[in-house]
Amino acid sequence: MQFGVWAPRAQTVELVLGTGGDATTIPMGRSGSPREGWWTAEAEGAAGTRYAFRLDGGDPRPDPRSGWQPDGVHGPSAVVDPSAFGWTDAGWTGRDVHGAVFYELHVGTFTEEGTFAAAAEHLDHLVDLGVEVVEVLPVSAWDGPWNWGYDGVAPYAVHHEYGGPQGFAAFVDACHAKGLAVALDCVYNHLGPSGNYLGEFGPYFTDKHDTPWGAAVNLDDDGSVEVRRWIVDNALRWFRDFHVDALRLDAVHALVDDSPRHVLQQLADETADLAGELGRPLGLVAESDLNDAVMVTPTAQGGRGMTAQWDDDVHHALHAWLTGERQGYYADFGDPEVVKTVFEEAFFHAGRFSTFRGEVWGAPVDRAQVPGTAFLGYLQTHDQVGNRALGDRIGHLLSPARQAAGAALYLLGPFTPMVFMGEEWNASTKWQFFTSFPDPELGKAVSEGRRGEFGQHGWDAEDVPDPQDPATRENSVLRWDEVAEPEHARVLDWYRSLTALRRELPAFTDLREVRVDVAGNALVLHRGDVRVVVTLGAGADVEVEGTPVEVLASFTDGPAPELLGEGVRTAAEAVVVVRVATAA
Template sequence: MTTDTTTTPGHRSQQGRASRPAVWAPYAARVDLHLPGEHGSGSWEDAAVHPMAPTAGGWWEAPLDLPDGTDYGFAVDGGDARPDPRSPWQPHGVHGPSRTYDPAAYPWGDGGWAGRDVRGAVVYELHVGTFTDAGTLGAAVEHLDDLVALGVDVVELMPVAAFPGVHGWGYDGVALFAVHDPYGGPAALQRFVDAAHARGLAVCLDVVHNHLGPSGNYLSVFGPYFTDRHETPWGEAVNLDGPDAGEVRRLVLDSALRWLRDFHVDALRLDAVHELKDDSPVHLLAELATAVGALAEEVGRPLSLIAESDLNDAAMVTPVAEGGLGMTAQWADDVHHAVHATITGERHGYYVDFGPLEVLATVLTRVFRHDGGYSRFRGRDWGRPVPAGTDGRRFVVFSQDHDQVGNRALGDRPSERVDPGGLAISAALVLLSPFTPMLFMGEEWGARTRWQFFTDHAEPELAEAIRRGRTAEFGGHGWEEVYGGPVAVPDPQAASTVAASRLDRAERDRPEHARMLRWYSGLITLRRAEPDLASGDLAATSTRHDDGGAWFVLHRGSVAVVLVLGDEPVTLDLQADEVLAAWDGADLDGGRVTVPGRSVAVVRTGAGA
């Protein structure tokens, strides 16, 4: 159930007092409200049962209001009681009763918060469960000042929607309205957002609408939430365009709007939107963009939508009024792949299409490596060109993120295999690019802790299937070549895998890590201070490089980022008159700049060489 104001038929809410339970079950002959006995018991046993009344549109409504903090659930046609598809809180886990929660009861302190558009912001992605030893939202608040000192603008939380067990990435969530209770539950998320806003930090929340996890997903008990007319990597697709799709779409839209309205979240990152299979006249994303735009007008602050899309199509960020899907920004994996392949030399898997410096030049000026041409990895033509005049800040780029680290066979970060100079080069390419830069937690100090894939499923057969699937997944990716021998994939269900993935903050005090932290902070400061670096003007961005691969220059207006990829110093005539930043120093002589091997310098070129 929801406790916010919605247009859902049959649902009534009295914020701050009680709420009237309602559920959509269009083909049910009977629906009952189950109220477990003693508050907080977490058990369906000996629950009081109240028949619900059918209302318009396939909805059923209970005959009584529930006070805030009441456990409840629904049973369809005499079956077992199940959690509410719109459960606001799952304190007993994803299989237990739901609990009412009134978001309006929280005493917000962010009345002066003006909001922050994500375009051009410095974004910082973190996983609540491994960002701190405690693994809670409350513990994460204690480190927000570190992010402010770094220069972060937006904190992006990986999914917090309730998922099975205690530990997990969050992409197998099954309760789209509830905050994972081991993280602290809904009140903890409100406190986190309030604390972030007090420090001038916006909050982005990663949400998953393209599938639900395999354990605790009871939506099909209630109605046709899935369809076999479309397939996804997780099986049947969410029913966005078939019979009864209207209420399924409403569930997704209401969930998204709830995070923005009731939790004061500033942006949503939408997971793998290419798996939202929708042949409707108006795509779900366009409908969501329109609804979020209306809410932004209502609350008087910017609200952003960031899409993760594999389509390489700028229609994703084209306004709805111009025929696009209306996203504020989208991830650009091609930039990551080009940077990673350049710095590491890896060419396995999807890196096969990356590596040469001309590819790096392409993505830094045109965003997509695959913009209509042939992709060897996919075995077909892929993508479309980015139209001239598109703001580069509509594309989120990174050298590390949860996927690109966690989906490596060992979950190893670049810092485990790349020299400090290479890490410094990667940071400069991302933070001084014409795009919206994103960092992954710990990257800023060159964290050596791995970040691995982990789950916490209680069902032995499911846990074993995940183990086998994880091992099989890496069988043909060329990891033996990368790691120099056979690879033993970490057990996703092992406590040691979670423990190994937690940040080690003691690293920050070690000289080599402290130096890297200063480098990141300095680049962010420089990016803010130099209008040419803060700009998203792709037309004012150009590159040149050595055919032999020894050096590469990224020109951002009158600022040049000089990368020396080889081991020997390089001297270039750039008409440079000032060194703005340098990893290992740089010498100027009559407009010529000399940069040491395996290093990077940022210089002002005056004439915009």
């Protein structure tokens, strides 16, 4: 087979095949291809064969395009043969992510084992819940066994402790067998702090731009053509070799690119070409802080070409209204009128002043051109739970009725909904920030940094979990034994009823204009002939447009709702989904 590596600044490159005393060193030659800076060598390389590259006589380094790091991110790479995965999903035709129910899943804490194989044992739970897309947090290899995944340093390699490339392929195959699409979270805006050797190979980073993680990934400086190719090829590989259906792209606002053609546009166009070749839809879902629909505008119209994007304003509006929290980025949220604005306009900060940012932020969305399903709405995410000092979930902050109300609004709202793992049964376990860096100095720095950060915001540093303590990860693992307990089962039944309504009623497949009415402590979401009525505080008689004829679902800790001639009588904290008779 041919081994190749891009190392444009090296004077000599050697392929180190094997390990220890059995290692063989093979000189590599400059490639004769039009792509400058590549070195190649022919050698035997069956699946699993260890190999590395030595630049100018230095230490052997793993391949920047390594598909597997079975000995850790500092060790040699291993050859991966995608043709040996043994797929059974030939009949899978894919799924459009627009309007599909997403489920955000972290493999390392979804089960005690923390593996793809163990996660696959719970796929029936997701099917029963009404999930249609399983969004897997990053699986690219990092240093240490446990991590959220955002400290990856080998973007092509599947984390060995999860099950490696074979394990991930088997997981995707199992999902497809259950009718579940798979979205993979990919991080292209930075690499982790341990095991990043890219700078030794070439100009993968540039000082031309700054990001929260330091030097930016080189998208528009000398050598950027190959760096962009490294990113786009990685994305296409997940689609082609691992049969993934969509990618979630982390913090794309940090992909600073002043090129005439942004790297996201390049990725969008090449993804569309591959979708045509494979004969199934392929999605790109961006996490963007820009509040600008340019992300989901087609590239032919000058946009970035993403299929959909996360919408944190949905989360902020619901969270602040339901919890009463106003700190940090919740400062401008909390009023039910803000909920109305977000549900009708997609963003609250859409040319409005952002107190948290200290400037006018975002741009209005033309809802006649951009459907609500181009935005993901949610009540919590890995970020919004794990980046709290104690990792407390929304259900730890609210009464069951309030969580049920928030769930009804986003699951029956105009957006593409996403459930965070365990939310559906109000899991008792927290989800905290954890790492497992083997380097004691790095581990100490991470622990002290985390505690110092929250100490500046008024938390007692001793109360903040130590990311490096194995107990922090263990305390974040879902407890599947509690799902059948009455208080958890009741919440799970509610989520199942909401996804069933979303799936079965025409009101929720109609993507036309949505409307929200606010009256005192009551909020009414209009979706076709369905009204979602939420009351927080004192019980109320809530008027609704159209004559209520049927209660489709309700969740309350008080008396059952009553239908009135022109509305609904609710308990103090309640959510009621009703069908109304509308004029012909």
